[in-house]
Amino acid sequence: MRIGDLAKATGVDIETIRYYEKVGLLPEPGREANGYRTYRQAHLEQLAFIRHCRALDMPLESIRRLLGFVAHPEAECGDINQLIEAQLARVRARLNSLRALESQLASLRAQCGENHSARECGILHELVAAAHGEPCACHSR
């Protein structure tokens, strides 16, 4: 399997595949006589694993560690738990701040329904006022 085939099979960009190899996430593949990379089934599976973890927004470093556990299944899995826990905590923290953001933006948007001059735009007024630390409709305080 050449790199283009692997890319098609997994939906991962060719450049990204080479990048994963460079940073040591994907083992070095074999080479044809002309220097082209040749991949096996195991590469495809590992790449799919990496992408699945990325879809869970895990940093590459965590994935690297998970791959270590896959390679050494006799190790204790306490760290796996911790890793998922930490990821969950990150996601939840981000969720909370995004929720706050959404409501601020939504009420900000409500400040300006029509098209007029920037001078009279409620959004701009809110933003400027908020920067001054003054109370404003877009903050729930």
Next chain:
Amino acid sequence: MRIGDLAKATGVDIETIRYYEKVGLLPEPGREANGYRTYRQAHLEQLAFIRHCRALDMPLESIRRLLGFVAHPEAECGDINQLIEAQLARVRARLNSLRALESQLASLRAQCGENHSARECGILHELVAAAHGEPCACHSR
């Protein structure tokens, strides 16, 4: 006001202030004889405005455009609306994907309560299986 005073007054890191100046978000301040930057009230206000927008997770480019409207209040504010709208859409999209992420991670975590070998770790099993595209408990499909 020197850069350190401005940093203290706004809670923005000194390096970040210089960075904003470099990328043209903050106008160039005056200089003392020794080359130290000196800021006025207007700088402080503009910096506060920038940070407030950053707190809404707006990219610097959007903030640059908002500052343009502040400077030219006679312009039509249609683009301001659009800008906020786009930001809201970004935030909501991210919220949706994070919500999905959270439930996947939460059910993943439930796969392994205790400390045993990685070989028997439900989390690792799930991740590997999911990468294979097989049905698994952590996906709601």
Next chain:
DNA sequence: TTGAAACCCTGGAGCCGCTCCGGGGTCAAG
């Protein structure tokens, strides 16, 4: 047989929004 399209290679730069670093100058207090 030639040539165009599609594939592959490498090393390096660029993206965002900072953050840190090294190597230096300035200034007031003790």
Next chain:
DNA sequence: CTTGACCCCGGAGCGGCTCCAGGGTTTCAA
């Protein structure tokens, strides 16, 4: 006279790609 706090600058580094220039190879068709 030294210590420490403050300031200057240019450049590198972060994560996770993404793109680019400049080249080689393969494959198919005219």
